[in-house]
Amino acid sequence: MLTVKNIHQYYGGSHILRDVSFEAHPGQITVLLGRNGVGKTTLLKSLMGLVPIKSGSIELDGQPIQKKTPYERARAGMGFVPQGREIFARLTVEENLRMGLAYRSGSTPIPPELYELFPVLRQMLHRRGGDLSGGQQQQLAIARALAPGPRLLILDEPTEGIQPSIIKDIGRALRRLATEGWKGQKMAIVLCEQYYDFAEELADHYLVMERGEVIARGEGKDMQAQGVRQLVAI
Ligand SMILES: Nc1ncnc2c1ncn2[C@@H]1O[C@H](COP(=O)(O)OP(=O)(O)OP(=O)(O)O)[C@@H](O)[C@H]1O
Numbered sequence: 337m338l339t340v341k342n343i344h345q346y347y348g349g350s351h352i353l354r355d356v357s358f359e360a361h362p363g364q365i366t367v368l369l370g371r372n373g374v375g376k377t378t379l380l381k382s383l384m385g386l387v388p389i390k391s392g393s394i395e396l397d398g399q400p401i402q403k404k405t406p407y408e409r410a411r412a413g414m415g416f417v418p419q420g421r422e423i424f425a426r427l428t429v430e431e432n433l434r435m436g437l438a439y440r441s442g443s444t445p446i447p448p449e450l451y452e453l454f455p456v457l458r459q460m461l462h463r464r465g466g467d468l469s470g471g472q473q474q475q476l477a478i479a480r481a482l483a484p485g486p487r488l489l490i491l492d493e494p495t496e497g498i499q500p501s502i503i504k505d506i507g508r509a510l511r512r513l514a515t516e517g518w519k520g521q522k523m524a525i526v527l528c529e530q531y532y533d534f535a536e537e538l539a540d541h542y543l544v545m546e547r548g549e550v551i552a553r554g555e556g557k558d559m560q561a562q563g564v565r566q567l568v569a570i
């Protein structure tokens with residue numbers, strides 16, 4: 337579904353992404369691991385078109401998208417859950433979910449399946465985003481990205497600062513999306529994480545980044561044998 341080839345990216349004079357290539361497949365979770373500051377967020381933002389790439393290509397279902405705007409990429413089926421969630425604190429949960437549908441026609445309803453995936457959102461529908469716990473906000477951010485029906489879901493450190501019980505709920509929701517698909521379509525998931533146990537539990541494939549480069553990759557089931565925990569230990 338997603339094919340990334342030889343991406344290079346710079347902030348001013350610093351070379352942030354160095355020749356990054358990987359693929360993400362429908363029905364599978366691809367986990368990107370790496371310590372603080374190695375370039376994970378920069379890579380995800382590059383995929384969404386929020387920062388420009390200097391060279392390399394990004395294809396969605398065989399179509400080059402690296403020249404498209406973030407809006408066009410969203411319309412093409414890419415959903416993004418940013419690091420730190422970035423929900424609208426003064427808007428209600430329902431209004432936040434509607435923001436996820438902003439680029440669809442005005443009559444597109446909020447998919448009721450979202451409340452099956454995250455029941456707490458239905459109970460909190462009229463609360464303000466800012467009044468939710470961190471974990472509830474993260475579930476809202478994921479639901480907002482899912483609302484328009486993406487085929488590729490990209491998440492930047494969804495477990496950051498969140499209590500363990502909700503981390504489990506989020507893990508179950510992501511596994512269910514990969515297995516069952518979303519809105520009648522198969523879904524591919526790209527997840528960037530520093531929390532090793534969560535990453536290992538969910539990964540079908542993994543990549544480890546260091547200083548903007550992919551230094552290890554393989555199948556999720558081999559992570560332990562390949563010593564990935566040590567590679568990302570702080
Ligand atoms: N807007 C920016 N301008 C200049 N440098 C930046 C900018 N954003 C990030 N950087 C630098 O680029 C490098 C990669 O940052 P990035 O945020 O992609 O890392 P990360 O792996 O997501 O880190 P974390 O785990 O802390 O979220 C870091 O050295 C960071 O200081």
Ligand SMILES: [Mg+2]
Nearest residue numbers: 376377378419
């Ligand atoms: Mg980051």
